[in-house]
Amino acid sequence: MDDPRRAIPSVEKLLSEHVLQQLLETEPRNRVVNVIRGLQHEVRLNGAPEHDTDWYVQQTVARLQKLRQPSLRRVINATGVVLHTNLGRAPLSEAALRAIQETAQDYSNLEYDLSAGARGSRYDHCTRLLCELTGADAALVVNNNAAALVLALHTFAARKHAVVSRGELVEIGGSFRIPEIMERSGARLREVGATNRTHLRDYESALDGEVGALLKVHRSNFEMSGFVSEVSVRDLVPLARAHSVPLLHDLGSGLIEDLSDVGLRGEPTAREALSAGADVITLSGDKLLGGPQAGILLGNAEYIRQLRDNPLCRALRVDKLTLAALEATLQAYAQGTARTELPTLRMLTMPADDIRVRAVALQQKLRENGIRADLVPGTSAVGGGAFPGSELPTFLLLTEASIGASEPRVIARTIEQRTAIDLRTVRPQDEAAIVAALTRA
Numbered sequence: 279m280d281d282p283r284r285a286i287p288s289v290e291k292l293l294s295e296h297v298l299q300q301l302l303e304t305e306p307r308n309r310v311v312n313v314i315r316g317l318q319h320e321v322r323l324n325g326a327p328e329h330d331t332d333w334y335v336q337q338t339v340a341r342l343q344k345l346r347q348p349s350l351r352r353v354i355n356a357t358g359v360v361l362h363t364n365l366g367r368a369p370l371s372e373a374a375l376r377a378i379q380e381t382a383q384d385y386s387n388l389e390y391d392l393s394a395g396a397r398g399s400r401y402d403h404c405t406r407l408l409c410e411l412t413g414a415d416a417a418l419v420v421n422n423n424a425a426a427l428v429l430a431l432h433t434f435a436a437r438k439h440a441v442v443s444r445g446e447l448v449e450i451g452g453s454f455r456i457p458e459i460m461e462r463s464g465a466r467l468r469e470v471g472a473t474n475r476t477h478l479r480d481y482e483s484a485l486d487g488e489v490g491a492l493l494k495v496h497r498s499n500f501e502m503s504g505f506v507s508e509v510s511v512r513d514l515v516p517l518a519r520a521h522s523v524p525l526l527h528d529l530g531s532g533l534i535e536d537l538s539d540v541g542l543r544g545e546p547t548a549r550e551a552l553s554a555g556a557d558v559i560t561l562s563g564d565k566l567l568g569g570p571q572a573g574i575l576l577g578n579a580e581y582i583r584q585l586r587d588n589p590l591c592r593a594l595r596v597d598k599l600t601l602a603a604l605e606a607t608l609q610a611y612a613q614g615t616a617r618t619e620l621p622t623l624r625m626l627t628m629p630a631d632d633i634r635v636r637a638v639a640l641q642q643k644l645r646e647n648g649i650r651a652d653l654v655p656g657t658s659a660v661g662g663g664a665f666p667g668s669e670l671p672t673f674l675l676l677t678e679a680s681i682g683a684s685e686p687r688v689i690a691r692t693i694e695q696r697t698a699i700d701l702r703t704v705r706p707q708d709e710a711a712i713v714a715a716l717t718r719a
């Protein structure tokens with residue numbers, strides 16, 4: 279009789295409560311019942327502490343609300359890191375969003391040749407634009423750049439050696455290491471040189487056995503300085519030609535348009551990388567290119583044909599929504615409107631003075647809400663492993679106030695225990711939400 283578990287209200291009793299009765303008008307009964315059972319179970323596990331009926335009702339409502347909330351949600355990026363991998367990398371342009379909607383809401387000619395009235399190939403989309411923009415002879419789009427690299431190594435170097443410098447065996451993100459992915463492709467890794475220095479003769483001496491490909495990898499997220507040397511793509515070309523093996527260059531970020539006028543230097547454009555003599559280059563769609571997640575292979579037509587004919591290509595294939603967004607993104611470059619149309623290029627080329635003007639206005643709004651923030655010069659980052667040594671001058675708002683829960687959530691950096699707001703990556707229409715999030719906390 280004294281067993282406290284008896285105090286747990288029954289499902290029937292809870293469902294008869296007015297609030298839950300109302301909830302049942304919009305929520306399937308079994309979903310509500312499952313939530314209540316889960317709740318009862320937890321209470322029993324915790325030794326059945328006593329709660330009144332209202333507590334059970336409130337918990338049930340709150341849990342159901344959480345279940346309705348999408349797992350993947352928009353956030354406001356106030357970090358100033360433009361290509362923030364954890365926050366989804368490149369936001370898409372209006373045109374790319376329209377293209378996705380058009381393609382998604384009805385049927386499309388994804389694998390249908392409209393002029394021939396017959397079966398076509400999804401791999402024909404985007405290729406003309408990619409070749410126009412980079413000077414490539416041929417192009418292939420797959421799921422992402424890691425997939426592009428796996429496909430290239432599997433096609434050219436499975437059960438053979440893929441020769442790569444020890445200075446380029448990089449880890450890109452938490453779970454992406456060049457040497458590991460190379461081995462999973464079936465290629466046997468043939469490391470040459472030392473971490474800091476690799477010479478042409480190191481590559482030469484590796485070309486004894488069965489070599490499938492030479493690989494150059496952009497170091498992406500770090501720079502080497504001091505006693506260092508590497509062999510350029512240009513200097514590797516004669517070696518690759520003499521041994522009739524493809525020279526692959528994994529560019530990573532995929533710069534299409536030169537950005538040296540805003541201080542971003544040292545990253546080759548896709549066109550430059552190809553004209554240096556690489557047979558096939560690989561790059562991401564959602565880094566500097568500013569489009570959807572995709573892996574882009576560009577280069578020699580015969581090599582691209584071999585990549586396309588590899589059955590593995592089917593497992594790495596690109597989705598139609600990606601193709602729609604990528605085509606619209608590439609079109610902006612072709613029209614010469616990339617810097618105004620593509621959010622990432624807009625953010626990367628945004629003058630620090632424009633950010634300062636916005637920050638001053640936001641500082642004033644915060645003050646009106648009783649929050650003090652200091653305006654200080656600082657730096658934004660490109661992110662996504664691109665331009666590792668480059669910093670974009672910006673203006674930061676530093677405040678003791680912390681960020682409260684808000685929808686969408688505001689994500690910011692912490693600098694010396696203060697919240698740092700960088701408006702470079704914030705859309706003007708989201709500034710009010712930042713004031714609200716800081717005020718609430």
Ligand SMILES: *Cc1c(COP(=O)(O)O)cnc(C)c1O
Pocket residue numbers: 422423424425450454495496497498528529530531561562563572573662663
């Ligand atoms: C980012 C990066 C990759 C991986 O690209 P994903 O599109 O994220 O798969 C591969 N190689 C280099 C050099 C990179 O910078």
